[in-house]
Amino acid sequence: MNRRSVVVGCGSYLPDRIVTNEELAQRVDTSDEWIQQRTGIRERRIAADDQKTSDLAIKAAQTALENASVRGEDVDLIVLATATPDETFPATATRVQAALEMSQGAAFDVQAVCTGFIYALNVADNFIRLGQANTVLVIGAETFSRILDWEDRTTCVLFGDGAGAIVLQGQDENGSEHPRGILSNHLHSDGRHHDCLYVDGGPSSTQTVGHLRMEGPEVFRHAVTNMASVLREALAANNMEPKDIDWLVPHQANKRILDSTARKLKLPAEKVVVSVDRHANTSAASIPLALSEAVEDGRIQQNNIVAMEAMGGGFTWGASLIRW
Ligand code: ACO
Numbered sequence: 613m614n615r616r617s618v619v620v621g622c623g624s625y626l627p628d629r630i631v632t633n634e635e636l637a638q639r640v641d642t643s644d645e646w647i648q649q650r651t652g653i654r655e656r657r658i659a660a661d662d663q664k665t666s667d668l669a670i671k672a673a674q675t676a677l678e679n680a681s682v683r684g685e686d687v688d689l690i691v692l693a694t695a696t697p698d699e700t701f702p703a704t705a706t707r708v709q710a711a712l713e714m715s716q717g718a719a720f721d722v723q724a725v726c727t728g729f730i731y732a733l734n735v736a737d738n739f740i741r742l743g744q745a746n747t748v749l750v751i752g753a754e755t756f757s758r759i760l761d762w763e764d765r766t767t768c769v770l771f772g773d774g775a776g777a778i779v780l781q782g783q784d785e786n787g788s789e790h791p792r793g794i795l796s797n798h799l800h801s802d803g804r805h806h807d808c809l810y811v812d813g814g815p816s817s818t819q820t821v822g823h824l825r826m827e828g829p830e831v832f833r834h835a836v837t838n839m840a841s842v843l844r845e846a847l848a849a850n851n852m853e854p855k856d857i858d859w860l861v862p863h864q865a866n867k868r869i870l871d872s873t874a875r876k877l878k879l880p881a882e883k884v885v886v887s888v889d890r891h892a893n894t895s896a897a898s899i900p901l902a903l904s905e906a907v908e909d910g911r912i913q914q915n916n917i918v919a920m921e922a923m924g925g926g927f928t929w930g931a932s933l934i935r936w
Contacts (some may be wrong), residue, residue, distance in 0.1 A: 676749065681738050684714045759824050
C-alpha cells in the first residue's frame, strides 16, 4: 500500500526585534522608498545577540509539534535546512533534537541555501515513503544577519532572521482517488553559477564565516526563469495546470520576483502567499514561515492544492506540490 507524507502541524518563530527600512537608512546609503520599490520589503526581524539558529528552530518546532498534538519523543527524524548553522559541526538539528527530548531516530542538516526547505521536504518525504521514518519534523531556520556585510547596501537590506517548521506523518493512501499529502518534489542545481551568490568564507577556505556576496540582477533573472519552469515541471508530473493551484507559497526573496513568476504562470495575485514585506528574505525559513501564516489565518484548508517553489545559491531550485 502506498504511503503519503501528510502535514499534520505547522509552526513558526520570529525574533522580537523589528528593523525597519528607515533604521537601515541610518546605517547605509539607502531609503525606504528604494527598498520598497525594488523589493517590496518594509521591515525584517533580527535575532538578539544571544539567539542562535537553533534557538529559533526549537521555538518553531515546539509550536509545530503542539499544533500537530505530537510529543517530541515521538519524532523519528529531524531534517533541518539552514545555511547559517550554530557551528561548523555538529548539525544544528541535533541541538533541536536534544531540546525536544527526542532520543530515538536521527537528526541532520540539509544545505541548499534558499531552496533548503524544499530539499529538506524531499528528503523527509523519501524517508516516509520508504518506511524508514513515520513522524518527521522538517525545519527551515536562519540567522542571515550574521553573514551579512552591514556596509554593503546592495545585500544587507534584503535579508532577515526567522524559523518555520512542519510535522509530517506517514498515512496509507487507502485506495483514495485524491490522497492527501505530498504529491511530488522536484530538485535542481547548477554549480556553474557559484559566483552569482555565495559566502566568501568557510572552514576549508578562509577559516572564517565570511559574508554574503551577490550579483543581484543576475540572480533575479535566473530566479524568475527557474522558479516558473520548476513549477511547470511539478504541475506536469501531476497532470495539473496552474488553475489547479489553490495557494502558491513561494520562497520570499523579493516581491518583484514573486509577481513576475506568478505572471509567467498566469496565476492571480490573490493565490500567492506573501510575507516578504514583513520578513524580508529569510532563506530556508521563508517558505515554512509563510506557510504557517496562511494555515493559521485559515487561508489554506484541507484538500487544497498547495504549491511551493524556491531558488537560491548554488544555484539550487526546486518545487513541491501538496494536497493539504
Ligand atoms: N539602496 C539604494 N540604492 C541601491 C541599493 C540600496 N539598498 N542597492 C543598490 N542600489 C543602487 C545600485 O548601486 C545601482 O546604482 P547605480 O545605477 O548608480 O549603479 C542602482 O541602485 C540599481 O542597482 P541594481 O542592482 O541594478 O538594482 P535592481 O533593480 O536590479 O535591484 C535587487 C537590486 C533588489 C538586489 C534585485 O536585483 C534583486 O532582487 N535580485 C535578486 C536578489 C535576491 O533576491 N537574492 C536573494 C538570494 S537568491 C533568492 O533568494 C532567489
